[in-house]
Amino acid sequence: MAWLALAGCREAGSGPAGTGPAAARARGAAPAPADVGSDCADVGAARACWSEGSPGSVLGVVAVPRPPPPHGAPGDWRCRGAGAERTCAPAAESAGPFECAGDRCTQRFPRLPDDHEWECADVDGVVICRSWSAGAGFVPGRPDSGYRCGAVRGEPEERVCVDFAPDRPPGEPWDCSFGNEPGTPSRTCVRGGREPLGRRCGSACPFGAVCAGDRCLPLAARPDCWTDRDCAPGARCAFATCREPPR
Amino acid sequence: MTRIRRLGALSVALGVAACAAREPAPVAEARLVVAAPIEGDVALDELKWTPPGAARIVRAGREVELAVRPAAAPGGLVLGAPGACPRRWTGTESAAEERVRLVPAFGVRGGDLAQLGYGAPFELRLVPGCDEARAAHVTWRVTSGATIDLTAAEDGHVARGRLPDAEAAGLRAPPWGLAPISPRSRGEITLEASWELEGVPSRRTVRVAAAARASGLPSVAVGQRLWLAGAGWRVQDRPPRAAGGVAAAGSWSALVPDERGRWTLVDASGRALSIVVGRHAETPLDCGRSECHHDVASAATGTRMATTFHDLLGRLRPSEPACALGCHAVGEPGLADGGFAHVLASLGAPPRFETGPAAWDALPRPLRRLGGVGCTACHGPGAIPEPSASWAILRADVCAVCHDAPPRYTHVEGWARSKMATADRDPATREPACRGCHGTAGYLARITGAPERELPPGIATGIACAACHAPHGAHAGELIRDVASPTGGPAITDAASRLCASCHSDPSPGGPRASAATLVHGAAPGATPPHAAVPGGCLGCHGDGDAATTTARGHGHAFAVDRSRCATRCHVGAPPLDDRGALARRARELYRSLGGEALAEGTPPHARRRAGAPSTRALEAVRLVLEDPAAWAHNAPYARALLEGARPR
Structure with missing residues (x-):
């Protein structure tokens, strides 16, 4: 009898119903005390902070423990913020469910950065999206807080965003991809492939990521490209950020 | 196929805190979130429980959060709400399941309830959600729509009737092609089933309709049955994988396009009708691209059309989709058209539709795009409309939806x-x-x-x-x-x-x-225009009338002007002089004598005026009077002065 076992003190004067500390915890306050600095994000099953010069950083990337979710599985939650400010909300509140048949799962209404029109790609377990038009005829809402966005180089009207911890069906590994039929972005994951970014380093990490704390973690994300052509000659677009190739 | 649902519970507060030794013994409470599905007419706002003293409401909205005192409910809590099966909460669930989802007492089966067909028989079968519902006696009644013979069987768990035919529903045949269908002509009937479970009286509303609403534009939704005026229609060309064909339906033809894309139909004479078929949620809303309708799209976003759902959020009852969602959001409830109601049902965790400034942001993105009367609500879900939609969008039929x-x-x-x-x-x-x-x-x-x-x-x-x-x-x-x-x-x-x-x-x-x-x-010289300062201008007399007293x-x-209002609002005790006939007759005679055309009663000069007809200041003055069939009411002194000034001397 789970709730019968609960006992505690009602905190007098804790504010309106549902807004007290207990409620705040329930709504997903999930502090990350090991964070370094204020620029951190979940990356797959891992967590990274970007803090140049911090002890233990590799090219400015620090691997930190990813705190457990308020309850349930990590994938059930969508978290943002760093340190004591980190909060989580149920992922199901803002995106469609995965519908699975055998080894194939489809998400009819995948998470997108905001109410613009987007085309997206799933690269190494990271979702990268490019906006190609504002959405017309409705009241726009708050952007999804898990995406990091910026303007494409030389195209200030065009935005590109990256999500290092996108929705995935439970139980890795999955190989996910976006279908970008106009107006109908959907996401399909098939069983197989390798774990998403944030995985253990193994033999090597992909271009644009480094091995920190035995995790493949992305270099600092300042989204500014969709393809290599958006970058300066010789540079390459990796995880939506132009980067100089290793010499 | 399995659906992986993520936990949508938000308010599971475990409120366990250490007690200071000096404080009195605390009252142990647990939080329990009670939810109900969007559909099903479960009146969560009338949630009750026994024993009554064992819980209190902490937060109410789309969900109800209870603070439960376990000690006061040693046998568990029995939850009940109108429309729902009673639910005994014994507290045996795990901590992660401190969330109760009430089950509707009855589901409803009956086919494509939103478009059963004109004159079609229907059978509604209630599907009990629990043993208590299975044993309940149900009564039926028609609460709105056409009068029909409704019969019940199997202790009320089955209801049968027949929808009105097209003529009785008021469906008018267009000159050619797609029939526009409004809420008035769709042959909708609202039925109410009533029963009682463990002393809780319950009702469930079921709406059935002959046809889905249609603007008549050649941009339509997948799965929507289209009604075509005339016979001999056939599909000449359809998208790959499509199989839909035209079927005769009395004096009409009907087609259910089953795939997105362009369809070409031809009638018996070989005249072609091209339509584009899509789903609202799958149509890009990039209408505002700089090379397209940029200014229109920017302006539209702030209009009452686009904001109607946003502004009403929290006051709408999503459990009444036909009313709440049918006209404040995109799409036709009951169709798999990618409209708001369809997407709402497709999402794993129904949103809460709460009030407050954050409520809109809390809606999932796919619903925000469909919440309101957006582009596709009027222009249709076909991404690029047919050229013929350019003029057709101007018809009142579009608004009539x-x-x-x-x-x-x-x-x-x-x-x-x-x-x-x-x-x-x-x-x-x-x-x-x-x-x-x-x-x-x-x-x-x-x-x-x-x-x-x-x-x-x-x-x-x-x-x-x-x-x-x-x-x-x-x-x-x-x-x-x-x-x-x-x-x-x-x-x-x-x-x-x-x-x-x-x-x-x-x-x-x-x-x-x-x-x-x-x-x-x-x-008129020395006079004030008697109606120039009427509050509301023209509509002060020609408009809303007693809008303040009607819903x-x-x-x-x-x-139309309700002349009885003249005597009650302004001309109290002295009805205005009606010299309609005399003034017009004098004007026509004068017009003729000045060289103008002979005019029949009620014919304005501009309808008869010939090119090269004489035009003098006197004739123009008389024309002003003749052009206004209500000159006697709008400003009789001025009209008389105009005629007097035009009279030959």
Whole structure:
């Protein structure tokens, strides 16, 4: 009898119903005390902070423990913020469910950065999206807080965003991809492939990521490209950020 | 196929805290979130429980959060709400399941309830959600719509009836092609099932309709049954994988397009009709791209059309989809058309539809895009409409999809009774010289300077909704189109009156000829225009009437004057002199004597005036009176003065 076992003190004067500390915890306050600095994000099953010069950083990337979710599985939650400010909300509140048949799962209404029109790609377990038009005829809402966005180089009207911890069906590994039929972005994951970014380093990490704390973690994300052509000659677009190739 | 649902529970507060030794013994409480599905008519706001003292409501909304005192409910808590199966919460669930989802007492099966077909029999079968419901006796009644014979069987768990046929439902055949269908003509019937479970009386509303609403535009939703006027229709071309075909349905033909893409139909004479088929949620809303409709899209986002769901969020009851979602959001509830209701059902965790500034942001993105009367609500879910939709969008039928739902929404019904609706019925009025005031396309071209949309031969639209209302913005409140006061006339402050004056004002060369607004604002020597200062301008008499005392929206769109109001509001105790006949007769005689054309009663001069006909100041003055059939009411002193001044001396 789970709730019968609960006992505690009602905190007098804790504010309106549902807004007290207990409620705040329930709504997903999930502090990350090991964070370094204020620029951190979940990356797959891992967590990274970007803090140049911090002890233990590799090219400015620090691997930190990813705190457990308020309850349930990590994938059930969508978290943002760093340190004591980190909060989580149920992922199901803002995106469609995965519908699975055998080894194939489809998400009819995948998470997108905001109410613009987007085309997206799933690269190494990271979702990268490019906006190609504002959405017309409705009241726009708050952007999804898990995406990091910026303007494409030389195209200030065009935005590109990256999500290092996108929705995935439970139980890795999955190989996910976006279908970008106009107006109908959907996401399909098939069983197989390798774990998403944030995985253990193994033999090597992909271009644009480094091995920190035995995790493949992305270099600092300042989204500014969709393809290599958006970058300066010789540079390459990796995880939506132009980067100089290793010499 | 399995659906992986993520935990949607938000408010599981485990509230365990250490107690200071000096504090009195705490009361142990646990939080329990009670939810109900969107559909099912579960009245969560009337949630009750036994023992009554064992819980209290902490938060109420789409979900109800209870603080439960386990010690006061040793046998568990029995939850009950109208429409739901009783649920005993024994506390045996794990900590992660401190969330109860009430099950509707009955589900309903009956086929494609939103479009069963005109004259079609229907059978509604209640599916019990629990043993208590299985044993319940159910009674049925029709609460709105056509009168039908409704029979119940199997202790009320089955109801049978027949929907009205097309004629009885008021479906009018268009001259050709797709039939527009409004809430009024879709043959909708609302039924109510009533029962009692463990002392809790419950009701469930079930709506059945013969047809889904349709604007008549050739841009339609997948799965929507289209009604075609005439016979002999067949599918000439359809998208790959499509299989839908035309079926005869009485004097009509019907087609259910089952795939997105372009369909081509041909009638018995070989005339082709091309339609584009899509789903609302799958249509890109990139209409505002810089090379397309940028300004229109930007302006539209802030209009009442686009914000209607946003503004009503929290006050709508999503459990009443036909009312709440059918006209405040995109799509037809009950169809798999990618509309709001369809996507809502597709999402794993139904949103909570709460109030407050964060409520909109809390809606999932796919629903925000469909919440409100967005682009595809009027233009159709086909991404790029057929060229023929360019003129068809101007028809009142498009607005009628929502605004023809009497007795509550009477905009189109009223308008259809007005002379505005038939302004271009006479083919002569569709000539270029007349279209600027007799047809919507011509009027819009005249006042906006944009190219005139070309109508097919024989098509009349009247002065329809779009002439006076600007759904995309640049309006002066209530979507009233903002136009300038007529050149040379008085500055009219009231936006609606400016619209009226744009046609019903002083003749200008080659322009409009009706003169009511001129008469209203004209002043006889030493007199004040009697109706120039009526509050509300033209609509003060021709408009809403007793809108303040009626719940009907759109009341007054017939623009008729209720003369009884003259005597009760302004002319108290002294009814206005009605010299309608005498004034008009004198004007016609004078006009003829001055060399004008002979005019039959009720015929304005501009309808008869020949090219090269004489025009003098005296004739123009008399024309002003003759052009306004209500000159006697608008400003009799001024009309008399005009005639007196025109009289030969």
